[in-house]
Amino acid sequence: xxxxxxxxxxxxxxxxxxxxxxxxxxxxxxxxxxxxxxxxxxxxxxxxxxxxxxxxxxxxxxxxxxxxxxxxxxxxxxxxxxxxxxxxxxxxxxxxxxxxxxxxxxxxxxxx
Amino acid sequence: xxxxxxxxxxxxxxxxxxxxxxxxxxxxxxxxxxxxxxxxxxxxxxxxxxxxxxxxxxxxxxxxxxxxxxxxxxxxxxxxxxxxxxxxxxxxxxxxxxxxxxxxxxxxx
Numbered sequence: 001x002x003x004x005x006x007x008x009x010x011x012x013x014x015x016x017x018x019x020x021x022x023x024x025x026x027x028x029x030x031x032x033x034x035x036x037x038x039x040x041x042x043x044x045x046x047x048x049x050x051x052x053x054x055x056x057x058x059x060x061x062x063x064x065x066x067x068x069x070x071x072x073x074x075x076x077x078x079x080x081x082x083x084x085x086x087x088x089x090x091x092x093x094x095x096x097x098x099x100x101x102x103x104x105x106x107x108x109x110x111x112x
Numbered sequence: 113x114x115x116x117x118x119x120x121x122x123x124x125x126x127x128x129x130x131x132x133x134x135x136x137x138x139x140x141x142x143x144x145x146x147x148x149x150x151x152x153x154x155x156x157x158x159x160x161x162x163x164x165x166x167x168x169x170x171x172x173x174x175x176x177x178x179x180x181x182x183x184x185x186x187x188x189x190x191x192x193x194x195x196x197x198x199x200x201x202x203x204x205x206x207x208x209x210x211x212x213x214x215x216x217x218x219x220x221x
Contacts, residue, residue: 042199048208101157104154
């Protein structure tokens with residue numbers, strides 16, 4: 001692995017289903033982030049983690065949860081998917097809060 | 113709240129220069145970033161400004177005026193591969209990034 005990986009690449013999901021988007025980085029970065037990108041709105045921060053064991057809410061956290069059990073992994077869970085959660089989801093990481101963020105390839109999620 | 117504005121679209125000719133403006137109103141300021149995003153791909157880091165002035169990196173330059181809440185990204189000697197979306201992002205007082213909606217640049221032969 002080099003950088004950040006996300007899985008799945010794309011997914012079609014029925015409304016009401018539970019879904020976990022996976023994110024793994026091998027750069028030993030302390031901070032990790034989840035964004036969603038919607039046309040005309042740009043990237044919006046869902047949740048973040050400044051270091052393993054801690055998480056925080058971003059601009060649009062409702063309907064999403066995260067965990068950070070270790071440095072490398074930062075999964076995003078949709079407990080009960082709704083159509084408004086149809087979006088492209090990007091995971092990102094940075095060495096610290098003040099450093100540039102590196103983005104994963106994204107997950108395209110469609111909720112029907 | 114955060115408010116970051118940039119034009120939606122710009123078109124330019126190969127070999128030309130294009131300037132993408134970004135204005136912002138944010139709660140605190142800890143730097144401004146520019147990212148490039150090709151269609152269907154992840155954003156990639158281009159530049160970072162935290163002090164007023166011009167930062168140059170090859171064909172790309174970025175300018176910041178904190179008093180005016182203004183930045184621009186200058187792309188010189190445009191190439192077809194520069195066709196992409198360019199994202200302005202401000203790191204606010206909470207050290208989190210807020211992104212503009214992006215400017216789609218189309219380079220024509």
